[in-house]
Amino acid sequence: MNAAGFPILSLLTFLPLVGAAAIMMVRGDEAVVASNARWTALWTSLITFVLSLVLWTQFDKSTADYQFVEHLSWMPEFGIAYMMGVDGISVLFVLLATLLTPLCILASWESVRSRVREYMIAFLVLETMMVGMFCALDFMLFYVFFEAVLIPMFLIIGIWGGARRVYASYKFFLYTLLGSVLMLLAIIALWYQAGTTSIPELAEFDIPFGMQVWLFLAFFASFAVKVPMWPVHTWLPDAHVEAPTAGSVILAGVLLKMGAYGFLRFSLPLLPEASLYFAPFIYTLSIVAVVYTSLVALAQQDMKKLIAYSSVAHMGIVTLGIFTFNQQGIEGALFTMLSHGIVSGALFLCVGVLYDREHTREIAHYGGVAKVMPAYALILMLFTMASVALPGTAGFPGEFLVILGAWSVNPWVAFGAALGMVLGAAYMLTLYRRVAFGKITRDSLRALLDVSPREVAIFSPLIALTLWMGIYPQSFLSFFSVTVSQMVQQHQAAIGSAAHLAGI
């Protein structure tokens, strides 16, 4: 139980599951069921979101300790417990997940027509798994949520996806599962050594360097696929292209953050020396991700694929920031994760708006949309600019801090990351130009309707957040600054003591 004696985190985690159960109960003809399912899902996720705001207001920013901690023994003989809690690193991701879910449900309001009930159940289960994963303080518990996230996502892509959905969902599943198996082995090895799977206790535990290397590689296999890092990124464009709009939003908004979160939560604190040892490797992969995937994005003909590749490039910035091991780099990485969650989610929604009307994501199909959809053009422009990290939008603070942090580690790495500024501008502006600008050549486009009130309702919170994060990022940065600074100090201390021991 936490200090207030109220298990808020468990409530947030399992409330969507309750909603899902309620939807399952609904009986009647199909239209009634669908309408019921939609409304129940919306209300459940909205209530969850409102409840999660408690975290925003009650979170104590002055300490790096875990807060709202809940502890129940689960398998005491194995040292495994049901333990939940959040610190500065995870708290905002919980909020991100609870914010995006209702928006996704709204976005699927009209576009999903078949098996609405199952779809809504899948989404609510997905929310449970996401929130649980960010709150879990026990490695075993984390693993359960981490893996369980795959299942509803797999179903969402596989059932409600596009033409090649089966291929995409299998690819998604196999790629991510392969890494997870290795992580499970690593967890077992850790447990074997330390006799516990509690994350706070593990953080105190010293692991010999030789073992750190193997554990790091095992974690890396799992997290790198999830991030995704080059060259294990190819599942992502396929998954995005085939997923329904809302699936893409969650995939880009929250699921991509799991890998980076894993690095921050486990690799860095538990395996400090191995992290340092492998840092150059990560830098190299990150820079290749930024440059290579940005170039690939430039060549795309499909809007969703283009944004998917841009996500890989942005995540390259994130992994780079994490492994700079300094305050600016890590905070920048965290901020980029958040802003990317909002901005790329919004960009996928923007694609969805056009897809709902024209049923194609071919860039060449469009052109001159700004003429008939001025409000839409404005919204798309804002998120395009946020994606290219224009100062004053959400994209900038993170990228800026990462480059600043990277420069003090290695200026060439910083230069590589900064190249993304130009390439990012190139592919996003090309996209914008070919979709929104130019003369309208197709008759069907002439009749397009501008964004509907429902769509405005979806976009407004994202627009507000994008500007808020750009103009006053401090209200987000302040959440993680204490935690990150403690993390950096501990990391340095661990490296220092290791060097000291080696010196003897």
Added chain:
Amino acid sequence: MFVGAVFFPLLGATISGFLGRWIGDRAAMWTTVLCMVLAAICGSLSFWQVAMGGQPGTVTLFTWMDVGELEFAWALRYDTLSAIMVGMVTFISTLIHLYSIGYMSHDATPSRFFAYLSLFTFMMLMLVTADNLVQLFFGWEGVGLASYLLIGYWYEKESANAAAMKAFIVNRVGDIFFMLGMALTFLTFGSLDFDTIFAAAAGKVDASFLGVNSIELIGVLLFLGACGKSAQLGFHTWLPDAMEGPTPVSALIHAATMVTAGVFLMCRMSPIMEYAPVALSIVTIVGASTALFAATIGCVQNDIKRIIAYSTCSQLGYMFFAAGVGLYQTAMFHLFTHAFFKALLFLGAGSVIHAMSDEQDIRKMGGIWRKIPITYVVMWIGSLALAGIPLFAGYYSKDAILEGAFAAHSWVGNYAFICGVIAAFLTAFYSWRLLILTFHGKPRADHHTMEHLHESPAVMLIPLVLLAVGAAFAGMVFAPYFIGHEYEHFWNGAIFNLPAKHMMEAMHHVPEWVPMLVMTVAISGIVLAVILYGFLPAVPGRIAAAFPGIYRFLLNKWYFDELYARIFVEPAKRLAMRFWQIGDMRIIDGMPNGVASLAAGTARGVVRLQTGRVANYAFTMIIGLVVFVTLFLMGH
């Protein structure tokens, strides 16, 4: 007052942009103009108080970021340097807004246009009043966005879209260096606040980074950033293409906002730059080369706006080499006077284009001066100021720059002086070529256009006349303050000059033949143009025919666009395609298939890797590169 000068334009942009559809175009347009007038009043008062009254101030709004030791806020810093810019930008921008009411009267979505214009102004004001490098970068990128929107304003035109993208992306290339410059500044000084950096600069002279002097490297990186924004040699390609936007936009980009930002950055960073002699030499050389290079192109262009655009490029070169030899005050003075006559020339050109039914080619004009007398007179004044004829604004600043370059007594200074004098000759030449071809001689336009020839409405002429007054007198009135005997009091420490250099004094003590030479070349440029185009109109064509190579080289702008397309754009596109189709689709996705087929007992997967295709090897090389770079970095 300080806040008002900056935020009234934003208010105008917001109202016009978001409410324009409800309140109607007329209301939207006049709202932005009203907001700009209020901003101009605030701006002028600020200028009076800060620069003339010597009372600088800073308004801190709220914290922007606070990460570890890095901390900075949104703030409006008003010292003489920013007060000059605020006063000038708000004044010129107001006139351009007013002019646009007439110019854009036939446009379909003027409220959008005015929203962009005001946004542009706001971003520039944020840039010049920044109290730290990051806010400066905010304005820096913000003007990039606004210029992108405005250049591509007529978004149904493919050429406008291409030009807009080019402007944004070329600027972004410069921004990489700005960003890295900031990173190094932070690493060196532990802060990005101007006051902290400036105070610590003298103590960090010996700091080094990767074996290079940190301050020098900061200077070079920031200068490269400035090159992007100010269209210096190598980064200039976007500026002439930016003509695709409506003419008032060109006036705004060239005179008040955008391109002057780079010069402003150099002056703002004078406390750093002064300790970076090598960086300053680079600034001087690039600036001087740009001044000359752009002037040569200006002589052969036929589009009235393009000629003026190259002249901006060239004049910016003057400002840069002035800063390069340590005469930041003079650079700012030229920036100030240039704003008046360049806005005047562009708006005048707009008036000509308007009168000629949207014709921009000067070969199709001629013989129209009687029909549009006011435009004709103001274009003369603008050209006189640009050529640096005594008593007009440009004379005071350009003369001072050339004298200063001479007085620097260094080889870079001499190089700048020589380039500057030749460029001054060419400037006078192409200005009068433009005047004569546009206004004199026999009418070359078709009958229909000539019949519709008309002087512009009052709402366009009033700004022209006001700017003409500025182009005529701004130099005379402000010279004593900017560069004359009152300069120390006027600048009030906003610009730092190394005490040992004495450039501000030295520039007034050059041999008498120097100013005489400057004046002579300007007048002979005019005379040559008048003879060639006024009296012997057949000769220029014959000259061009006699030297076809040189003529084509100049006409095609030294082939920079083609060069860049060949070495950057096309390879990038090709590489993108290869990476995607071969790297991602065939190799990375093919790997599992390859493994599968291996398991099935066929080695087809391996064979596929040895197809002899260059791209496959390129991909293998990347993998190798990853391994090597990793090993290399680990070795450190």
